[in-house]
Amino acid sequence: MNTSTTTPETVIEADPDVPTVRLVREFDAPRELVWRAHVEPELIKQWLGPHSIGMDIEVWDMRTGGEYRYTATREGEEIAHFYGSVHRVTDNERIVQTFGFEEMPEAVSLDTLTLHDLPDGRTRLEILSVVYDFESRAGMLASGMEVGVNEGYEALDALLARLKDQA
Amino acid sequence: MNTSTTTPETVIEADPDVPTVRLVREFDAPRELVWRAHVEPELIKQWLGPHSIGMDIEVWDMRTGGEYRYTATREGEEIAHFYGSVHRVTDNERIVQTFGFEEMPEAVSLDTLTLHDLPDGRTRLEILSVVYDFESRAGMLASGMEVGVNEGYEALDALLARLKDQA
Numbered sequence: 001m002n003t004s005t006t007t008p009e010t011v012i013e014a015d016p017d018v019p020t021v022r023l024v025r026e027f028d029a030p031r032e033l034v035w036r037a038h039v040e041p042e043l044i045k046q047w048l049g050p051h052s053i054g055m056d057i058e059v060w061d062m063r064t065g066g067e068y069r070y071t072a073t074r075e076g077e078e079i080a081h082f083y084g085s086v087h088r089v090t091d092n093e094r095i096v097q098t099f100g101f102e103e104m105p106e107a108v109s110l111d112t113l114t115l116h117d118l119p120d121g122r123t124r125l126e127i128l129s130v131v132y133d134f135e136s137r138a139g140m141l142a143s144g145m146e147v148g149v150n151e152g153y154e155a156l157d158a159l160l161a162r163l164k165d166q167a
Numbered sequence: 168m169n170t171s172t173t174t175p176e177t178v179i180e181a182d183p184d185v186p187t188v189r190l191v192r193e194f195d196a197p198r199e200l201v202w203r204a205h206v207e208p209e210l211i212k213q214w215l216g217p218h219s220i221g222m223d224i225e226v227w228d229m230r231t232g233g234e235y236r237y238t239a240t241r242e243g244e245e246i247a248h249f250y251g252s253v254h255r256v257t258d259n260e261r262i263v264q265t266f267g268f269e270e271m272p273e274a275v276s277l278d279t280l281t282l283h284d285l286p287d288g289r290t291r292l293e294i295l296s297v298v299y300d301f302e303s304r305a306g307m308l309a310s311g312m313e314v315g316v317n318e319g320y321e322a323l324d325a326l327l328a329r330l331k332d333q334a
Contacts, residue, residue: 100263130277130299132277
């Protein structure tokens, strides 16, 4: 594995043998809260993506056979339209889904998100993505995804802290 | 590419560099009929899979964001439960979807079906599938998929001939 640590906490790995990307991040919250923050539209819109980007959700149906669709906005202007279909959901554990955006209709990845319990009420999140070829993966890695990932997970840290206070 | 011709007509290729499988088959019918035979549940149940296997369709919603789910039966007995989600549909051209079955819930592929016009009212179908690793692909190729593929496409040849007669 070629490993690059993009913050003290998020690891993004590109496998040398297959066109996959593995992302690993730990959160100081139990699995059930990290899960809710991914499947409840009112929660995910509070953290996903870079700080400067808003999220207008049209569909967020995180069930086996479901789908999602949202528009990323900056200062009220539409900048990208993301969507995908949901292959399989195992509550509090795993989501297998596709990911794409209208601006590049040929681009698609198959993403598996998995949550693991850690000691002391913490959770490890892994997302394993595969695309059809190494060129497509190079495009993903060159897209600046780590900025959105890191800023989004900082916002998720803060959201999880608020949810723990409410619990 | 390692190429193996499994019948005079169907080619199944395993790429040496990425864990994909490419299937290519030509049909003596125009693209619109081959398309209908894939998206209309009353048509697909007439040809998909080996001759000895029936298909009880629960959901066949071939739209962007849709899903499908069916049970394979032999002499009335349930033998496997297949399902997937539909990432993107471009009418008469392309379907991007996932594929899995309940009997092996970790197994999943991302499949892109594309139809191309050929001269003389013929059509070339390609399906490009990707999985997460070479071991999973070896499992796919060892599953005897070519039997179902070849018998299914023979039945599809016959269905397309009937549809052309009706047109």
